[in-house]
Amino acid sequence: MSSREHWFPSHMREMGEAECLEALAAHEVGRVAYCDDGGAVVLPVNYTLDQDTILIRVAPHSGLARHLRGAQASFQIDDFDAYNQTGWSVLVRGEASYVDSGDLPAGQDPPFAWAEGQRTLHIRITPHEITGRRLIPA
Numbered sequence: 001m002s003s004r005e006h007w008f009p010s011h012m013r014e015m016g017e018a019e020c021l022e023a024l025a026a027h028e029v030g031r032v033a034y035c036d037d038g039g040a041v042v043l044p045v046n047y048t049l050d051q052d053t054i055l056i057r058v059a060p061h062s063g064l065a066r067h068l069r070g071a072q073a074s075f076q077i078d079d080f081d082a083y084n085q086t087g088w089s090v091l092v093r094g095e096a097s098y099v100d101s102g103d104l105p106a107g108q109d110p111p112f113a114w115a116e117g118q119r120t121l122h123i124r125i126t127p128h129e130i131t132g133r134r135l136i137p138a
């Protein structure tokens with residue numbers, strides 16, 4: 001028996017929006033996706049959740065800044081356990097827009113970028129769809 005055959009296949013179930021938001025609130029790194037002239041681009045970013053929107057902080061002259069102004073974007077977080085063949089994924093699809101510093105949530109720290117550099121521009125992804133899936137052991 002190979003290592004890929006030792007478990008029964010996991011069951012897939014949809015996550016409700018509340019469960020998706022809970023997962024988003026509990027993490028700080030995800031991937032933002034957008035399209036440019038060359039096709040799809042997916043990049044890791046630090047983020048915070050502001051109610052049901054995603055806030056990211058980028059360099060004002062970066063590719064993210066250029067392509068996420070008033071554009072459609074997706075954002076994903078996930079976690080997997082390869083040994084148990086389980087995991088989950090949350091996908092946010094929506095509109096990205098620049099955020100004025102006065103419109104940042106009061107009393108909440110803005111996203112902290114792990115990478116060095118001047119990341120002074122905040123971008124908000126306002127969802128039109130939040131979905132999630134979870135693999136549960138058989």
